Amino acid sequence: MGMLKYFKDIFGGLWNLSVGLSITTKYFFKGTTTQQYPEERLPLPARSRSMIKLIYDDEKDQFNCVACLMCAKACPNSCIKLEGVRQADGKRRMTTFKLDFSTCIFCGYCVEACGFDALTFVSEEYENSVYKRGSLLQDEFAMKWIRPHVEGAEQPVAEAPAPAAAGAQS
Amino acid sequence: MTDLLLSQVKSVGESLIGTDEYVVNMGPQHPATHGVLRLVVKLDGETVKETIPVLGYLHRSIEKISENRTFPQCITYTDRVDYVSAMSVNLAFALATERLMGIEAPARAQWLRMIFVELQRLASHLLWMGAFAGDIGALTPFLYGLRERERILDLFEMTCGQRLTYNYIRIGGVMIDVLPEFMPKCRAFLDYFEPKIDEYEGLLTYNPIFLQRTKGVGVISPEVGINSGICGPSLRGSGVSCDVRKQQPYLYYDQVKFNECIESAGDCWSRYKVRMNEMRESVSIIRQCMDRLEPGPIEAKMPPVIKAPVGSEIYSRIESSRGEMGVHLVGDGTAKPWKVKYRCASFSNLYLLDELTRGWKVADIMAVLGSLDMIVPEVDR
Amino acid sequence: MLTGENIVQLVSGLLHWAYAQAGISSWAGIIDPIIAAVVMFGFISVFVMFLVWMERKVSAHMQSRIGPNRVGPFGLLQTVADAIKLTTKEDVKPVNRDKIPYFLAPIVAFVATFMGMVVIPFDKGMVVQDLNVGILYIIAITGFTVIAILAAGWSSNNKYALLGGFRSAAQIISYEVPLVLSVVPIIMITGTLSLSGIVEYQKTAGYWFIFPQIFAFLIFITSATAEANRAPFDIPEAESELIGGFHTEYSGVKFAMFFLGEYIAVVVSSAVAVTLFLGGWLPVAFLGFLHLPGFVWFLAKLLLIIYLIMAFRWTFPRLRVDQLMDFGWKVLIPISILNILITAIVWLCLYGKGAQ
Numbered sequence: 002m003g004m005l006k007y008f009k010d011i012f013g014g015l016w017n018l019s020v021g022l023s024i025t026t027k028y029f030f031k032g033t034t035t036q037q038y039p040e041e042r043l044p045l046p047a048r049s050r051s052m053i054k055l056i057y058d059d060e061k062d063q064f065n066c067v068a069c070l071m072c073a074k075a076c077p078n079s080c081i082k083l084e085g086v087r088q089a090d091g092k093r094r095m096t097t098f099k100l101d102f103s104t105c106i107f108c109g110y111c112v113e114a115c116g117f118d119a120l121t122f123v124s125e126e127y128e129n130s131v132y133k134r135g136s137l138l139q140d141e142f143a144m145k146w147i148r149p150h151v152e153g154a155e156q157p158v159a160e161a162p163a164p165a166a167a168g169a170q171s
Numbered sequence: 172m173t174d175l176l177l178s179q180v181k182s183v184g185e186s187l188i189g190t191d192e193y194v195v196n197m198g199p200q201h202p203a204t205h206g207v208l209r210l211v212v213k214l215d216g217e218t219v220k221e222t223i224p225v226l227g228y229l230h231r232s233i234e235k236i237s238e239n240r241t242f243p244q245c246i247t248y249t250d251r252v253d254y255v256s257a258m259s260v261n262l263a264f265a266l267a268t269e270r271l272m273g274i275e276a277p278a279r280a281q282w283l284r285m286i287f288v289e290l291q292r293l294a295s296h297l298l299w300m301g302a303f304a305g306d307i308g309a310l311t312p313f314l315y316g317l318r319e320r321e322r323i324l325d326l327f328e329m330t331c332g333q334r335l336t337y338n339y340i341r342i343g344g345v346m347i348d349v350l351p352e353f354m355p356k357c358r359a360f361l362d363y364f365e366p367k368i369d370e371y372e373g374l375l376t377y378n379p380i381f382l383q384r385t386k387g388v389g390v391i392s393p394e395v396g397i398n399s400g401i402c403g404p405s406l407r408g409s410g411v412s413c414d415v416r417k418q419q420p421y422l423y424y425d426q427v428k429f430n431e432c433i434e435s436a437g438d439c440w441s442r443y444k445v446r447m448n449e450m451r452e453s454v455s456i457i458r459q460c461m462d463r464l465e466p467g468p469i470e471a472k473m474p475p476v477i478k479a480p481v482g483s484e485i486y487s488r489i490e491s492s493r494g495e496m497g498v499h500l501v502g503d504g505t506a507k508p509w510k511v512k513y514r515c516a517s518f519s520n521l522y523l524l525d526e527l528t529r530g531w532k533v534a535d536i537m538a539v540l541g542s543l544d545m546i547v548p549e550v551d552r
Numbered sequence: 553m554l555t556g557e558n559i560v561q562l563v564s565g566l567l568h569w570a571y572a573q574a575g576i577s578s579w580a581g582i583i584d585p586i587i588a589a590v591v592m593f594g595f596i597s598v599f600v601m602f603l604v605w606m607e608r609k610v611s612a613h614m615q616s617r618i619g620p621n622r623v624g625p626f627g628l629l630q631t632v633a634d635a636i637k638l639t640t641k642e643d644v645k646p647v648n649r650d651k652i653p654y655f656l657a658p659i660v661a662f663v664a665t666f667m668g669m670v671v672i673p674f675d676k677g678m679v680v681q682d683l684n685v686g687i688l689y690i691i692a693i694t695g696f697t698v699i700a701i702l703a704a705g706w707s708s709n710n711k712y713a714l715l716g717g718f719r720s721a722a723q724i725i726s727y728e729v730p731l732v733l734s735v736v737p738i739i740m741i742t743g744t745l746s747l748s749g750i751v752e753y754q755k756t757a758g759y760w761f762i763f764p765q766i767f768a769f770l771i772f773i774t775s776a777t778a779e780a781n782r783a784p785f786d787i788p789e790a791e792s793e794l795i796g797g798f799h800t801e802y803s804g805v806k807f808a809m810f811f812l813g814e815y816i817a818v819v820v821s822s823a824v825a826v827t828l829f830l831g832g833w834l835p836v837a838f839l840g841f842l843h844l845p846g847f848v849w850f851l852a853k854l855l856l857i858i859y860l861i862m863a864f865r866w867t868f869p870r871l872r873v874d875q876l877m878d879f880g881w882k883v884l885i886p887i888s889i890l891n892i893l894i895t896a897i898v899w900l901c902l903y904g905k906g907a908q
Contacts, residue, residue: 017377018378018868020373021373021374022864022867024373024867025614025866026863029610033612033616033618034617035616035617046325046329048330048347048350050331050332109332110243308869310611315615380784384875532873534787
């Protein structure tokens with residue numbers, strides 16, 4: 002009967018509304034899941050693609066980079082410009098390295114393509130906002146990073162090398 | 172004589188008290204539209220006469236740019252085609268290239284891909300639930316959905332390093348193997364999350380106000396749905412079985428047990444229910460995949476430079492969170508594709524917005540748009 | 553012992569001593585209510601600022617986040633910051649507006665809702681003016697907001713604001729009927745329109761009216777949220793609607809007055825609900841040993857009802873305009889009329905004709 006359905010609808014509706022209210026009230030008394038940012042800086046996972054750095058070997062006092070240009074070829078946006086020279090002992094070394102972070106999409110192809118452990122992501126550095134866009138064009142001095150030595154631990158190797166096909170052009 | 176008089180009186184009367192329709196612009200910046208979508212709405216009082224979506228505000232020429240990038244570099248652009256469910260688009264392109272070249276990824280990579288794509292489906296549906304409820308007026312489920320989504324994104328960040336644009340699923344496999352702590356964390360998340368789906372349903376599904384706003388609104392009959400080319404949960408809400416995972420199984424979807432979620436009413440409520448059920452199915456699929464994961468290689472043996480054979484062409488489709496995501500790939504013998512085209516579900520689903528909202532009220536435009544799960548980056552690419 | 557009565561007597565004693573000193577004792581009858589009204593005005597202004605903070609905090613904690621917590625301890629000064637922002641904003645006015653209604657509408661909206669607080673008893677004797685037609689006065693005052701909204705919508709020279717104004721006005725007048733009808737059984741039972749009298753009746757009867765009149769309570773709360781244009785009935789001013797509502801063309805202080813007027817309407821309706829249904833200043837029965845003054849109980853119950861109204865906003869979706877009108881006319885009014893009938897029948901059966 003229509004009358005019965007009318008009242009059933011009303012009571013059913015009231016019941017469902019109070020179920021909804023009970024859920025929000027339950028969360029009202031539960032804790033919050035907010036990270037209070039400037040005061041609480043939680044560390045990012047180790048694999049976070051935060052900021053790209055050039056590894057500087059302070060024992061040999063030089064960058065690991067040999068200017069093979071694999072990273073520049075791998076980059077989808079052509080952010081990397083670098084030059085190198087062949088030194089007297091026959092080995093190549095990088096002389097200038099420029100990475101334009103304003104076009105970088107942090108895809109990680111450069112880090113994967115490098116076979117000389119020259120580039121890495123440093124997950125601790127993720128606050129990279131600048132006031133001038135020009136500051137985002139970083140050279141090897143801004144990107145210099147020395148791997149922290151941990152007593153007794155073996156030096157971390159670069160991540161398992163991705164297949165050479167990653168990003169390589171013909 | 173009287174006819175003439177009558178018609179003159181009628182026209183005068185109409186010009187004095189007739190109402191005319193006015194055009195309102197729900198502009199590109201709007202708190203409700205799911206991105207920069209502009210809707211030009213012709214209204215007669217409160218009733219909608221016509222809705223014209225104006226697209227292109229988020230066009231980034233991804234397809235054209237991809238013609239100048241190598242196949243692996245194109246994967247970085249697929250993240251941006253649908254940034255809410257980027258793993259699915261990664262997978263679509265990777266599968267298309269693999270099928271074009273006849274490569275098959277190893278088993279562990281396939282299982283891992285399935286886990287991540289289903290996790291991505293969960294994340295995308297959580298965001299959709301929040302946006303849909305927010306359009307209807309309940310602002311709290313948005314925050315709840317984002318809270319759970321953060322946990323999924325933490326799982327992704329732990330594995331590949333990014334929370335939105337992953338670049339994880341590569342041609343021939345995946346980028347890197349999962350950490351040992353991924354499995355226990357994922358299981359813990361699934362155990363935590365499964366009861367939450369029931370909780371969110373308690374908040375919305377049988378809420379009388381929600382029912383009034385969504386039941387009977389925006390009804391898509393199966394014939395209209397099939398003829399206009401919509402797909403995914405929007406079509407499954409009308410009773411049509413169209414899940415690509417069931418009909419043309421890719422990865423190992425034919426080896427896991429899951430139900431295709433179908434509702435028959437075809438209104439906004441059915442589409443909502445389909446997606447909530449899909450979340451439950453995704454949880455079950457992830458659990459089955461985790462149980463069947465064996466150690467092994469994560470990337471297939473591939474040539475150093477990926478080249479598509481001359482004259483090769485393929486249209487490969489997967490089921491992304493929104494529906495059928497297709498990639499039409501044409502190769503020309505070089506390392507760069509000749510043509511890439513992404514067939515995105517949101518673009519074809521958007522077509523029905525006009526038809527579904529004619530004769531309904533303004534508030535229904537938001538309900539229907541939300542229920543179609545439309546994402547603007549997919550529409551514009 | 554500290555009770556509301558003692559405080560009122562103390563204060564009025566002090567005041568009358570002051571009048572005697574100043575030699576204006578004969579003016580006491582005029583100055584007393586003015587001072588009471590000013591005190592009430594000050595209290596309500598601060599209370600509304602507290603309420604704005606409370607809404608943000610309550611909504612935040614319901615959504616698993618922290619609300620404002622930087623401006624002042626626990627973010628309490630956030631509303632002060634918002635008020636300063638609103639007052640220093642540029643007052644953008646449409647050129648072709650209708651000047652006088654445009655200027656008066658926010659003032660009327662603000663003042664009219666304030667006037668309702670005049671008859672609310674915070675404790676025995678703690679009212680600005682205990683009119684013996686208290687409820688009738690409040691119901692009459694709520695009618696003023698309709699005028700203010702229509703004036704705002706019309707004078708803005710904006711067809712969307714006009715439409716929003718019409719919708720708001722239609723909503724308010726159609727929800728006034730269940731508001732009044734839900735209060736009628738209580739008036740029938742107590743035989744008085746005065747709010748203090750109703751609380752006294754609940755004291756002597758030993759039970760609060762929420763128990764026999766639970767449906768009247770629910771209808772009253774629902775109609776009160778609709779009167780204040782709050783969710784789930786806030787389609788006229790919803791953020792995801794294209795039609796911005798009657799206050800589209802207002803900015804700065806004028807907008808602040810509409811915004812605060814909405815909160816004061818919530819406070820007035822909640823205060824009336826507490827007085828009518830929850831026993832006003834009466835203590836909760838089994839906690840009477842705490843000997844807290846009556847106004848503390850009143851404020852506690854008031855905050856509970858306001859929390860309930862805020863929970864409505866953040867839990868439920870919005871109703872479409874036609875569904876809203878449907879709900880008001882086809883559900884609330886029949887139920888409230890049925891409630892009156894049943895109350896009358898039960899009363900007659902229990903106590904016979906003419907008993908109080």
